Amino acid sequence: MxxxxxxxxxxxxxxxxxxxxxxxxxxxxxxxxxxxxxxxxxxxxxxxxxxxxxxxxxxxxxxxxxxxxxxxxxxxxxxxxxxxxxxxxxxxxxxxxxxxxxxxxxxxxxxxxxxxxxxxxxxxxxxxxxxxxxxxxxxxxxxxxxxxxxxxxxxxxxxxxxxxxxxxxxxxxxxxxxxxxxxxxxxxxxxxxxxxxxxxxxxxxxxxxxxxxxxxxxxxxxxxxxxFPVKAAKKEKPVRFGAAFVAVTPGGEALLKRRIESGLLGGMTEVPTTAWTSRVDGGTTADHAPFPAGWEACGTVVHVFTHFELRLSVFRALTEKVAVDDGWWEPVTNLEAQALPTVMKKAIAQAISRAFEKHPN
DNA sequence: AATTCGTGGTT
DNA sequence: TAACCAAGAAT
Structure with missing residues (x-):
C-alpha cells in the first residue's frame, strides 16, 4: 500500500x-x-x-x-x-x-x-x-x-x-x-x-x-x-447598482457619515450613497442626493465584493458647508485617518481628483 | 446549514 | 480576463 x-x-x-x-x-x-x-x-x-x-x-x-x-x-x-x-x-x-x-x-x-x-x-x-x-x-x-x-x-x-x-x-x-x-x-x-x-x-x-x-x-x-479538494459549485455573482455623492466645500472639507454597526462594511465610514439595488432605475442619477446642489456625474467605480459586484455612479458637487443631521464635514487632508473602506476610497478619489483639477485652491 | 461578510494577487 | 482563492466567523 x-x-x-x-x-x-x-x-x-x-x-x-x-x-x-x-x-x-x-x-x-x-x-x-x-x-x-x-x-x-x-x-x-x-x-x-x-x-x-x-x-x-x-x-x-x-x-x-x-x-x-x-x-x-x-x-x-x-x-x-x-x-x-x-x-x-x-x-x-x-x-x-x-x-x-x-x-x-x-x-x-x-x-x-x-x-x-x-x-x-x-x-x-x-x-x-x-x-x-x-x-x-x-x-x-x-x-x-x-x-x-x-x-x-x-x-x-x-x-x-x-x-x-x-x-x-x-x-x-x-x-x-x-x-x-x-x-x-x-x-x-x-x-x-x-x-x-x-x-x-x-x-x-x-x-x-x-x-x-x-x-x-x-x-x-x-x-x-x-x-483536489473537490468543492461545491458556487453561485454566480449578481450585479448591484448605486450612486455615491462626494460633496466638497470651498474650504476643502468632504461630507462623511458612519454606516450602521451591522452588515456590509458595518461601522465603517462612507460618503452618502443611494441604496445598492439590483436594478439601474434611479440609482445612477443625482435624484437621491443628500441635498440639492450642482451635482456633476464623474464616472463609475466598479468594486467586487464577496457575493456581488457593485457599479457605483459617482457624483460630486462643490457646495457650501450645509448643516447635516447625519454625518460630518472632514478636511480632505485628513481622509487618510478615516475608517474608509476601499470602495469608498475609490469613489472619493474619482470625485476629488476632478474637483481639484477644476477648482485648484 | 446556507448566507453573509472585502480585498487584492495569481492564473 | 474572468475565475479562483487566501491561516474563516457569525448568524
Whole structure:
C-alpha cells in the first residue's frame, strides 16, 4: 500500500519544516521553538485574525501598524473602537475588527490581560472560531489541537484523495488532521502543514517533486493532485447598482457619515450613497442626493465584493458647508485617518481628483 | 446549514 | 480576463 502509518507523517513534515519554513513577523522559528520559546499569544492571535481569508502579504503591514499603535492586548482594549476601525480600513471583513476590539476587552477585563491557554477557552472569545482557537492553542501554547485551514484542507484532501466535496467533507478531513497531529511539536506541525499548502501543495501546479509527502500521497499516485479538494459549485455573482455623492466645500472639507454597526462594511465610514439595488432605475442619477446642489456625474467605480459586484455612479458637487443631521464635514487632508473602506476610497478619489483639477485652491 | 461578510494577487 | 482563492466567523 502507498499509505504509511499516519504517525510517520509528522516527523517527515517537521523535518521539511526545519529546512523550508517561511519566516514571518509573528512567528518563532523552529530552532527557537524546539528550545521551548513560544510566540507571544497576543501576536499569534492578532496575526491569526488578520490572516482569516487574507493573504500573508496583505497582513504584514497591518500587523506592524497594530503592534506599533497597541503593543499589548491591554493597549488595544483601551483604544477607541473608531481608531481600531480606521487602522483596519482596507483589510476587509470589518466584523473582524469589531470582534478584535471586543476580544481584547474581554481578555483585559475578564482574564487579567492574559489569553486563555486552551482551545475551549479561546473558542469562547469573540471572533475566534474553530480554526483560530486551534491555531492559537497549538502555536502559542503547544497544545495538540487539530488545526485545519484552507491550506490543510488541500493537503489532507490530496494525501487521502478525498473526493467528497467541501464543506460537507470537513469533519472527515478534520478527523484525518487529528490523526496526524503529533504530541511533539504540535504548533510547528500546524504551521508546517500551512507552509506546505502555501508553498508546495498549491491550488494550481503543485510542486510535488519537492513534497515530503510525495510517496504517501494518493492524489499524486493517481496523477491528479490538482483535482483536489473537490468543492461545491458556487453561485454566480449578481450585479448591484448605486450612486455615491462626494460633496466638497470651498474650504476643502468632504461630507462623511458612519454606516450602521451591522452588515456590509458595518461601522465603517462612507460618503452618502443611494441604496445598492439590483436594478439601474434611479440609482445612477443625482435624484437621491443628500441635498440639492450642482451635482456633476464623474464616472463609475466598479468594486467586487464577496457575493456581488457593485457599479457605483459617482457624483460630486462643490457646495457650501450645509448643516447635516447625519454625518460630518472632514478636511480632505485628513481622509487618510478615516475608517474608509476601499470602495469608498475609490469613489472619493474619482470625485476629488476632478474637483481639484477644476477648482485648484 | 446556507448566507453573509472585502480585498487584492495569481492564473 | 474572468475565475479562483487566501491561516474563516457569525448568524
Amino acid at each position: 502507498l499509505q504509511t502509518l499516519p504517525a510517520l507523517h509528522a516527523p517527515k513534515l517537521l523535518s521539511w519544516y526545519d529546512r523550508h519554513h517561511r519566516e514571518l513577523p509573528w512567528r518563532v522559528n523552529p530552532a527557537a521553538a524546539k528550545a521551548g520559546k513560544r510566540a507571544d499569544p497576543y501576536h499569534v492571535w492578532l496575526s491569526e485574525v488578520m490572516l482569516q481569508q487574507t493573504t500573508v502579504q496583505a497582513v504584514k503591514p497591518y500587523f506592524a501598524k497594530f503592534l506599533a499603535l497597541w503593543p499589548k492586548v491591554t493597549d488595544l482594549a483601551a483604544a477607541p473602537v473608531e481608531d481600531v476601525m480606521a487602522a483596519w480600513a482596507g483589510l476587509g471583513y470589518y466584523a473582524r475588527a469589531r470582534n478584535l476590539k471586543k476580544c481584547a476587552e474581554t481578555v483585559a477585563l475578564e482574564h487579567g490581560g492574559v489569553f486563555p491557554d486552551t482551545e475551549e477557552g479561546l473558542r469562547a472569545l469573540p471572533g475566534i472560531g474553530d480554526y483560530t482557537s486551534a491555531a492559537i492553542a497549538a502555536i502559542a501554547f503547544n497544545r495538540q489541537s487539530a488545526v485545519m485551514d484552507g491550506n490543510v484542507e488541500r493537503v489532507i484532501s490530496r494525501l487521502h484523495a478525498i473526493d467528497a466535496p467541501l464543506p460537507g467533507s470537513k469533519p472527515l478531513m478534520k478527523a484525518r488532521v487529528a490523526e496526524l497531529t503529533p504530541s511533539d511539536r504540535p504548533g510547528d506541525f500546524a504551521q508546517a502543514m500551512m507552509d506546505l499548502g502555501a508553498t508546495i501543495c498549491t491550488p494550481k501546479r503543485p510542486t510535488c517533486a519537492l513534497c515530503p509527502f510525495r510517496d504517501d500521497c494518493l492524489a499524486f499516485a493517481e496523477h491528479d493532485p490538482e483535482s
